[in-house]
Amino acid sequence: MSRVDELVQMLGRQHVLTGEEAVSYTVDWRGRYSGKSLAVVKPGSTEEVAQVVRWCAANKVPMVPQGGNTGLCGGATPDASGAAVVVSLARLNKIRSVDTDNDTMVVEAGCILQSVQQAARDAQRLFPLSLAAEGSCTVGGNLATNAGGTQVLRYGNARDLALGLEVVTAEGEIWHGLRGLRKDNTGYDLRNLYIGSEGTLGIITAATVKLYPLPVAQCTALLALNSIEDAVSVLSAARKGFGAALTGFELIAGGCLQGVVQCYPQQRIPFEGESAGLPWYALLELSDSESAEHARERFETVVGEAIEAGLVLDAVIAENIAQSKSLWHLRESIPLAEKAFGKSIKHDVSIPVSRMADFVRSTNAALQARFPGIEHVIFGHLGDGNLHYNVAKGQACTEDELLARQDAIYELVHDSVHQFGGSISAEHGVGQLKRDALPRYKDPVELAIMHRIKRALDPDGLMNPGKMLAP
Amino acid sequence: MSRVDELVQMLGRQHVLTGEEAVSYTVDWRGRYSGKSLAVVKPGSTEEVAQVVRWCAANKVPMVPQGGNTGLCGGATPDASGAAVVVSLARLNKIRSVDTDNDTMVVEAGCILQSVQQAARDAQRLFPLSLAAEGSCTVGGNLATNAGGTQVLRYGNARDLALGLEVVTAEGEIWHGLRGLRKDNTGYDLRNLYIGSEGTLGIITAATVKLYPLPVAQCTALLALNSIEDAVSVLSAARKGFGAALTGFELIAGGCLQGVVQCYPQQRIPFEGESAGLPWYALLELSDSESAEHARERFETVVGEAIEAGLVLDAVIAENIAQSKSLWHLRESIPLAEKAFGKSIKHDVSIPVSRMADFVRSTNAALQARFPGIEHVIFGHLGDGNLHYNVAKGQACTEDELLARQDAIYELVHDSVHQFGGSISAEHGVGQLKRDALPRYKDPVELAIMHRIKRALDPDGLMNPGKMLAP
Structure with a gap:
């Protein structure tokens, strides 16, 4: 029986892809990295993931875990050897449970981020992780890469949003670590070790994530500024004046906004005269637990003080949700305009x-x-x-x-x-993109410890080899 | 030359304690654990810590790192063999730098927590870690044990307050990881691995910690409740109504308050009649970025709704700082009253x-x-x-x-x-207290991974042996 046949026997024919069917899994979405695989497997449960890993470990077959395949560093693309099995987590896509009293949710690794956000909203809660790829990236990939996004200022990275994990180790054992606890001091922090390890230590199959109350209102403002120094001072004032209600503070070079309106003439910079041509802009978002009026009033107070102090030259505070959206749309159009040029x-x-x-x-x-x-x-x-x-x-x-x-x-x-x-x-x-740059910039002691941990948890070097660390 | 003489040569006579001088370092502050040491050493710099560790590693001498010796689990007390060197970090007590624009501060491990809080306040910032032992515990000990305290609800544990670390490894190398970055996805999360590892993987010598704006006002309320279920519902409503301004939510059994006023007759439960004898109370704290009036007004709104919903039976909202303090004083007196009984x-x-x-x-x-x-x-x-x-x-x-x-x-x-x-x-x-209970409750796969990491980073088992993990 061939190796692929053994996988087919384990998972069923339709969950083991080879040849043409496998191609989209062996090329990253931007087409920068392309590789080959022995097969792409799509286990349907944590136990099946563990079976696949045990089989790979026994046969010394490398594994490349993959979520939505939306990474930007080639971390989920196999190498050209064709030796590796791509382990797609796509079928592990259940929301296992929602606990509103504990403000937690247990989600499987293959859940699309947007569906996790939606499940939270359905329970009148916020799952704050939000990024451009949210319509196709998976929460497993978000955790494996410690994804950031637009809400980090208030809610932290993916790491800060997870309380517990379920992980299949390099040997195919299952760590049942789906704790929903905000305090647990009973040992080494394995959760944060697996989060951000880019699949090089094991495969995250599920997570307990934190939920937050939905903000009652959100309000946005665009500020026109002379310098980054002034932006930093405004950030400091905003952190003081808004506390944790400040959920966004984006810095934008004037040229970026010019590029957007040049590329998309239906959009406009909401300033007149000199204010429309300044070197820097800042987009602020306030998430309020009282009301839209209160958010606007807070903006007027804090931004007003910054104008008086000469830190802000001009400001537009959104009057309503549509205006907030069009300010964010300017920001979100920057990468697209950049690409168009x-x-x-x-x-x-x-x-x-x-x-x-x-x-x-x-x-x-x-x-x-x-x-x-x-x-x-x-x-x-x-x-x-x-x-x-x-x-x-x-x-x-x-x-x-x-x-x-x-x-x-x-x-x-x-x-x-x-x-x-x-x-x-x-x-x-x-991933692959910055792997060889790492030794140039990383503290050598730190890098050596990383290699030790890799060897300790994946002694055969089968977990996503060649990613993050040179083999 | 004796071993102790070698240490004396390295650090100077006054920084190597033996005999009577060493006793207070080999007994925990509650007197529950007592051990012996070869010597207690007090290195004066990170480089000296590294020298000590290299010497211990070369001579196979176990090391017990110690901060303020205020731990509750015997984690900083050597065993009875007298083989270990206690490495006190007390002399590493400098605030190395404060960066208000980046909202970070670099502190050495031996800094007393209270002095770190004060240094932050001197810079018009908040370092939110706060716990009963803050007058004598050190930030190094807080990080080694991932200390919690009264502000976790809003600001997280010690772990959540650190951005970077400086660590002396078990071999006596120095990891220069004092990054002041809120986002850094260039490798395994070693910071969180060392935090909470109770000195069993290496010695934390300094940390970059996060600072926050000082709240403009704080307001406290005591609520009288029928059940824990109602307390959980009120918590949920408070999280929604106050957002991140909710910085404290303490649950207190009625009997605890009765014990306090029985023990300290100058204190009183601020309710009359039935409300003074209910089974549960909740102490809420709001940290406001606007004003004391606004905080009180928010309390009135949200607590008012909870009263209307029948979740809260009675409520006292502090009118001023003195009243806030006396409400907190009730809560803080519980352990003392408990001890008195x-x-x-x-x-x-x-x-x-x-x-x-x-x-x-x-x-x-x-x-x-x-x-x-x-x-x-x-x-x-x-x-x-x-x-x-x-x-x-x-x-x-x-x-x-x-x-x-x-x-x-x-x-x-x-x-x-x-x-x-x-x-x-x-x-x-x-520490020692719960070490032997761990195997009963910890997922066996997780415990096995912990042992692997211990062996990978401390192959000779010299770092705080017998703490957390059985040797």
């Missing part, structure tokens, strides 16, 4: 908020010195210290010339990030 | 909030069936699902008889906690 070199980095202004100034200057005329596309979650610091060709070169300089640009930007005490991957992870 | 058997447990009422009913009944007349002393952080579920002798037996039943009571209560999906150590840790 051609390929760009993207960096998902974090920097201490206090050093953000110096980082941008210094890195912009270094890029211009080395690649004169190149364009900066800068936006991100200032509240989390997370910038999408991207580089476009502008008039400086052709797209091909830009791409030819990709590695040099990566290195220049990441060296600068490192120098400013930042991280070369804020929310997207390591 | 004699020794009790203490359980620091967590339970899913939704199962709290059933847990208490069922465990109370089981205890009464087995030990008729025993008294229940129940209070805790309902918002975190954390109960201090204590058992006193009442009229049932003498103190000695109670203590003779200690193991049986532990087992009955912990078995019940386990049955209700809870944890036998919510915030105090494992």
